[in-house]
Structure formats: structure tokens, C-alpha cells
Amino acid sequence: MRPRPTRFALPLATAVVLALGILLLGTLELLQSYKEAAGRGEENARNLADVLAEQTERTFQAVDFTLLGIRDALTAATSMPENDDRFRETLKERLKALPYVRALYVIGPDGFIAHDTDYPSTPRVSLADRPYFKAHQQDPALGMHVEQPLRSRSVGVWFVSFSRRINRPDGSFGGIVVAAVEPRYFERFYGGLSVGEDGFIALLLRNGTLLARSPASEEAIGKSFAAVEPLNTHLSRSPQGIFWGASPIDGMTRVIGYRALDTVPAVVNVGLARQTVLRPWREHAIVVSISAAILLGLTGALIALVQKSRRREQAEQARLSRAQRLEGLGRIAGGIAHDLGNTIRIMHSTFRLLRPSLADRPDALSLVKDADQTLKGATAMIERLLAFARRQELRPEITVIDGRIEGFASILRQAAGPRIALDLRLSAMGHAARLDPVQLEATLLNLVLNARDAMPDGGTITVETTGIDRPSDPGGRRAYNADRRWVQITVTDTGIGMPPAVLERAFDPFFTTKGQGNGLGLSQVLGFVQQSAGDVELESREGRGTIVRLLFPVMMPDEQVDGRSGSETARSGELHTQPEAALREIPSHGSGPDPIGPKRHRG
Incomplete structure (x- = not known):
């Protein structure tokens, strides 16, 4: 075998060096940003411990x-x-x-x-x-x-x-x-301070006895934690400091800042959860990783094209003159520019051409479909992130809710599949809301697909509408306008439901319990509804299904300036191409991208 000429090994070596450089720079950047994030968390814990110690000292x-x-x-x-x-x-x-x-x-x-x-x-x-x-x-x-x-x-x-x-x-x-001092006072005071999710503030005697803690822990008050840091060793070395450790109460790893009081034998501890401290770093790491992956992909594609072009040049050199070689280089340069501009389109076209020839090879055909679906998923992910951030461009119009859903019912039934019944109970009595009807259809499609995935053995999906004077809010978390009526769309399934831990994070972007998908479905739903001046309520219990309520403010008659056109559009039942395109991408066997963030737990 003839050895490869050294001149053709140079681009490959350059690519390897460039790739290693990108990886090295990315790693250094991640390490540096990790240290900065951890340092900020330690500084925050230390400063808060100092402030609370001084305040507690003055109190005592x-x-x-x-x-x-x-x-x-x-x-x-x-x-x-x-x-x-x-x-x-x-x-x-x-x-x-x-x-x-x-x-x-x-x-x-x-x-x-x-x-x-x-x-x-x-x-x-x-x-x-x-x-x-x-x-x-x-x-x-x-x-x-x-x-x-x-x-x-x-x-x-x-x-x-x-x-x-x-x-x-x-x-x-x-x-x-x-003087009988109440620990609950300190618990309430500490509870009003921002220590992030899963953070805590504790007041202990130097002998380790817990006086107060936020979040409150009734069973822990009065217990001794003398064998736990910082009381075990850190406090004997320095009256104040920081360290990373696991809490003996809940076992969670945190950065803990502590300071001993001067006049009273007590210690103030402030713990910030590791996941809270490192959240900015994780977000930065995602950006850095994606950027590095793009650069590596472009570098690899460029080197592959250069290698191909040079091999073509070598074949031409044996029989062409200098002028011909120059002409060939010109064609090569033009081909490179064209190829870079049409790479994505070529890949889509290639996949479409391959499908008929692979009809008798299901494994290969499945790989081609998955690859083509992955390209489509990139654009869908960007749109869903814009929806969660509430920055997507909407085209709102006065929309009669019942009419729009009734016109879209056939697609919803097709999305639910043959093993699941779709029950429509439309009783909003002609109420209209100002929203983007296409995005409403996409939202309902998302919820129906998610409900379908939660019922592997079949069941019933109920889509119900009603007009209400005021949304129910047992927790007192929201301040609704009591003078305006609301239209409520409820999507209920009889699936396996979600455990509390999954329900708590259901609207988080990129959170999914499925083995596939990007976990942006519910984030998209939440972003669209809130951008339309509405709200979303989610209820779920394991083994008893899930209920999703979409709440939109009803447009009053004097507000419906363009109500006629919006109502006629809603009654006509015209379907936008976006939901239809999404439906054409629905996999027949439950595969494909995750249409909605958190997957119901399947037991």
C-alpha cells in the first residue's frame, strides 16, 4: 500500500490540534466558571452568616x-x-x-x-x-x-x-x-430571607443544640448536633468560615457559612444548596458545550471537504497542465462554498431519497427516519425555548374557544390514537379570548400527546371548557382579577399520573422522565398561556391521572373590536398548517421527540 503523502496528513493533524484546542479551551472555561460560581456561593453564604450573626447578637x-x-x-x-x-x-x-x-x-x-x-x-x-x-x-x-x-x-x-x-x-x-424566646420568631425571620431552593438557616448553641431552623424542623429542635460540622472541628479552629458538607437532617450537599456569636455561646449556620449555587454554571456550561460542539462539527466538515478536494486535485495533477490545475482549484473553491451553504438541505434531500430504497430494510429505514427527525427537532427546540421565555411572536385575535376546539377535534382524535377515547365537553357558551389560535391548537395537541403517553394501556382523554367567574386558588398564590370572567380549558386523562417530585418540576425546561425528547412541552404550554395573559394549573396523582387547566381572560363585548372576524375564523374550523405538520410527525409507535416535558411515571 502506498503511504499517504505527508501534505495530505497536515489538514488532519491541524484538525486534531484545533479540536483538542477547542476542547481544552472549553474545559478551562468550564473549570474557571465552576470556580467562580462556587466562589460566589461561598461568599454569599459567608456574608449572610455574618449579617445574621450580627443581627442575632443585637437581639440577644x-x-x-x-x-x-x-x-x-x-x-x-x-x-x-x-x-x-x-x-x-x-x-x-x-x-x-x-x-x-x-x-x-x-x-x-x-x-x-x-x-x-x-x-x-x-x-x-x-x-x-x-x-x-x-x-x-x-x-x-x-x-x-x-x-x-x-x-x-x-x-x-x-x-x-x-x-x-x-x-x-x-x-x-x-x-x-x-425571658422566654420563641424559636418560631427566628424561623419566621429566617424564612423571609432568600437562600434559594433547598437552602437553610440554623441557630445552634455551641454544645450543638439546635435552637431554630428555617425551613422549620419541629422534630430537630432541641436535638444535639455536636458531632456535625462546623461544631465538630471547624468551630474549634476558627469562629467563622465556610465549608462544603451534607446536612444531617436531609442529607443534601450544601456550602455552609458559619459564625459564632461573641457574647452568647451560639452559632449561626447558613447553607446554600449545591444545585442552587451551581445553577448559573450549569446554564453557562450548556452554552459552552453547544458552542464547542458546533465548532467541532464545522471543523470536521471543513477538513473532510478539504481532504476530498485535495484527493481530487491529486488525481488531476497526472494529466492536466498548470492551467488546468488552477482551473480545478477554482471549481473546488466554488464547490466548497456551495456545499457549506446547502449542507442541511442536502441532508434532508438525501434522507427522502433513501427512504424508498430502504423500504425492505426496516432497521436502516428507522435510522434514516431518526436522523431526519433529529434535524427537525433542532428548529422545534428553539421555538419551544422562545415560548417558555415568552418572547415568541404571537398573532392574537378574538377567538371563540369552543368553535376553535370543535374545528380541531378531528386532529386531536387522530393524535390520541385508536386505543384512547377523546371526550369533548364544550360548554364555554360562546366565550371568546384574545389569543393566537394556532398556538392554542399546538398547545392542545401537546397536552393530548402527553396524555396519550401516560396511558399505554388505553383510556379516556377529556377536553372540557367552561366559563368561570374566578379561578380556584386554594393556596392563595395568585391574585386574579375578580371583575373579569375567565374561560377554562381542562384536559384530563386517566393515566398513571405523576409522583410529587415530578409534578414539582413539571414546568422546568429540559426536565423529562422519558428516555427521549427534550422536555420542553409543558414549558411551551406555560409560556404561551402566560403570554396570553392567562395561567396554567396542574394536578396529578399517581395511579389517578393528570388534570391540566388552561385559564384565559374572557374578552368583554366592548373589547371585541375585531370580534366578528375572530369569531368567524373560530367557527369555520380552519386548521393551520403548523398543527397539521406536527401531526404528520406523530410516531405511530410512541417514538420521536418528547411533545411535553415531564413524562408520567409508569410504575
């Missing part, structure tokens, strides 16, 4: 100042009777300035409450067995004491005791003054 100092004032007042008034009305009013006034304190009370040396802001509802029981009472009774030099969370014997809620000793004039034990 305010409690201590109040305890000192009460103690001094009691020391000066040695003959004050128990439950003195004027003194109790003074305690209540001090309590108003401390929203994080549930009650202020004084325990006498006998262990019974002598003064209390809850009087007379507090039962008269001895508190001499409480750890904070014993601590002051046994140690006269003890300053402000913070005890681990306890259950209140009067109201049954968790509280953290902040207490100081009261000395008699002769220095003997005269009781203690106590």
Missing part, C-alpha cells in the same frame, strides 16, 4: 439589657409583693419592645413564679427542677444563661430561656428573671 443583647433592667428594679424594691400590678405592667411594656420574646417572668428562690406577663393564666407549678433555675442557684457568678429549648408547661410550645440571677442584699440567691 436587647434581651440581656431587659433582664438586667428587671433584675435591678427587683433588687431596689425588696418589699414588692408577688404579682404586683404596676410591676407587671412594666414587664408588659418591656415585652412590647421584644417581638421575639413570648413572655417575661420572675421565679422566686422557692421555684415558683412571682411575677409574670401571662398572669393569671399561668398555672402555679414549681420550676425548681428547670435546668436554667438550677444553673443560677448553684453558680452565683453565672451571667446571662442560655438554656437548650424546653417545652412550656403553660402553653406547650418550644421556648429558649434567657435568664439572670437575682441576688439579695446579703448576696444570697433571690431567684431569677427569665
Whole structure:
């Protein structure tokens, strides 16, 4: 075999070097952006821990100042009777300035409450067995004491005791003054701060006892986490810092910033979920990866064309003169420019020409169909991303909902397939909405295809319309206009439904539980409906099917300036070519691109 000339090996070597360079630069960029994203997350956790530690420090100092004032007042008034009305009013006034304190009370040396802001509802029981009472009774030099969370014997809620000793004039034990701080205050305060999805904020004593946590964890309050970082080793090395670790409560990996308080033996922890911290990096990584793939593909195609052209040039050199070779190079250059401009069209044409000749070879024909479908999927993915971002160009018109759906029913039945019944219950009573009717048809087609995939053994898909005064919103999450009527389109299937974890992320772009598809179907539905001033509600239970509600504001008669043309268009039942084209791409055996994001769980 003749060795390949060195001059023809140069483009291949150049391509390899270029490809390695692209991969190296892409890897370096991803590493650098990863470090930057992680660094930003660590800085955010550290800064938030510092701010919360300072705020908590001031809160505890305010409690201590109040305890000192009460103690001094009691020391000066040695003959004050128990439950003195004027003194109790003074305690209540001090309590108003401390929203994080549930009650202020004084325990006498006998262990019974002598003064209390809850009087007379507090039962008269001895508190001499409480750890904070014993601590002051046994140690006269003890300053402000913070005890681990306890259950209140009067109201049954968790509280953290902040207490100081009261000395008699002769220095003997005269009781203690106590502020009952509610952990729920800190949980509510922390809950109002933005720590991202799955983030947490926790307040612990230095001995590891959990005082408060957001999100709240009732069973964890009062438990000791002394063997968990940062209390185990990090805190002994530095009073503040950051580290990556898994939570002992939910096992999730987070970047955790911590800071110990100066005046109180407590520590503030702030945890940001790894997935939240790295979300910007993942988005950047997708862009970098796609860009690198495009560059590598173009480089490979260019080198392949150059190699082909050079081999053709070598064959011509044996019998053509210098002029002929120059002429050949000119034709080659023109061919390269033409080929690059028509690559995609050539691929589509090739696939169409191959299909008839591969009719007796189903495996090869399936590969050709899959390759051709992949090219079409690129354009569909771009359109679906635009829909989720609500930047697609719509052509809204006044559309009578029932008429449009009735005209599109035949295609919906064809999409559902022979094993699934499509039940139409159109009772919107002529209500019209201003929306893009073509996109409405595409949305319904998406939902029917997704419902079909959720019923592998057959079933029923119900498409129902109705006019309502106000959408149901049991969670209080949305502020609907109560003065406007709404038209509701409900798509219900009797499929296998979705588990809560899948339902939670159903509208996320690129999220799918199917083995194929791009996971943009529900994202497209959500983007179109919201861009049309409407909303989407999704309900699903495993084994009981899924319900999707599309809500659109009804156009009032005085708003329907172009209502006649829109109504006539809707009643005519004319079908746009886009849904029909989408229907022609429906696979006959459940294969093809994912028409809607999250796939129902199949058990």
C-alpha cells in the first residue's frame, strides 16, 4: 500500500490540534466558571452568616439589657409583693419592645413564679427542677444563661430561656428573671430571607443544640448536633468560615457559612444548596458545550471537504497542465462554498431519497427516519425555548374557544390514537379570548400527546371548557382579577399520573422522565398561556391521572373590536398548517421527540 503523502496528513493533524484546542479551551472555561460560581456561593453564604450573626447578637443583647433592667428594679424594691400590678405592667411594656420574646417572668428562690406577663393564666407549678433555675442557684457568678429549648408547661410550645440571677442584699440567691424566646420568631425571620431552593438557616448553641431552623424542623429542635460540622472541628479552629458538607437532617450537599456569636455561646449556620449555587454554571456550561460542539462539527466538515478536494486535485495533477490545475482549484473553491451553504438541505434531500430504497430494510429505514427527525427537532427546540421565555411572536385575535376546539377535534382524535377515547365537553357558551389560535391548537395537541403517553394501556382523554367567574386558588398564590370572567380549558386523562417530585418540576425546561425528547412541552404550554395573559394549573396523582387547566381572560363585548372576524375564523374550523405538520410527525409507535416535558411515571 502506498503511504499517504505527508501534505495530505497536515489538514488532519491541524484538525486534531484545533479540536483538542477547542476542547481544552472549553474545559478551562468550564473549570474557571465552576470556580467562580462556587466562589460566589461561598461568599454569599459567608456574608449572610455574618449579617445574621450580627443581627442575632443585637437581639440577644436587647434581651440581656431587659433582664438586667428587671433584675435591678427587683433588687431596689425588696418589699414588692408577688404579682404586683404596676410591676407587671412594666414587664408588659418591656415585652412590647421584644417581638421575639413570648413572655417575661420572675421565679422566686422557692421555684415558683412571682411575677409574670401571662398572669393569671399561668398555672402555679414549681420550676425548681428547670435546668436554667438550677444553673443560677448553684453558680452565683453565672451571667446571662442560655438554656437548650424546653417545652412550656403553660402553653406547650418550644421556648429558649434567657435568664439572670437575682441576688439579695446579703448576696444570697433571690431567684431569677427569665425571658422566654420563641424559636418560631427566628424561623419566621429566617424564612423571609432568600437562600434559594433547598437552602437553610440554623441557630445552634455551641454544645450543638439546635435552637431554630428555617425551613422549620419541629422534630430537630432541641436535638444535639455536636458531632456535625462546623461544631465538630471547624468551630474549634476558627469562629467563622465556610465549608462544603451534607446536612444531617436531609442529607443534601450544601456550602455552609458559619459564625459564632461573641457574647452568647451560639452559632449561626447558613447553607446554600449545591444545585442552587451551581445553577448559573450549569446554564453557562450548556452554552459552552453547544458552542464547542458546533465548532467541532464545522471543523470536521471543513477538513473532510478539504481532504476530498485535495484527493481530487491529486488525481488531476497526472494529466492536466498548470492551467488546468488552477482551473480545478477554482471549481473546488466554488464547490466548497456551495456545499457549506446547502449542507442541511442536502441532508434532508438525501434522507427522502433513501427512504424508498430502504423500504425492505426496516432497521436502516428507522435510522434514516431518526436522523431526519433529529434535524427537525433542532428548529422545534428553539421555538419551544422562545415560548417558555415568552418572547415568541404571537398573532392574537378574538377567538371563540369552543368553535376553535370543535374545528380541531378531528386532529386531536387522530393524535390520541385508536386505543384512547377523546371526550369533548364544550360548554364555554360562546366565550371568546384574545389569543393566537394556532398556538392554542399546538398547545392542545401537546397536552393530548402527553396524555396519550401516560396511558399505554388505553383510556379516556377529556377536553372540557367552561366559563368561570374566578379561578380556584386554594393556596392563595395568585391574585386574579375578580371583575373579569375567565374561560377554562381542562384536559384530563386517566393515566398513571405523576409522583410529587415530578409534578414539582413539571414546568422546568429540559426536565423529562422519558428516555427521549427534550422536555420542553409543558414549558411551551406555560409560556404561551402566560403570554396570553392567562395561567396554567396542574394536578396529578399517581395511579389517578393528570388534570391540566388552561385559564384565559374572557374578552368583554366592548373589547371585541375585531370580534366578528375572530369569531368567524373560530367557527369555520380552519386548521393551520403548523398543527397539521406536527401531526404528520406523530410516531405511530410512541417514538420521536418528547411533545411535553415531564413524562408520567409508569410504575
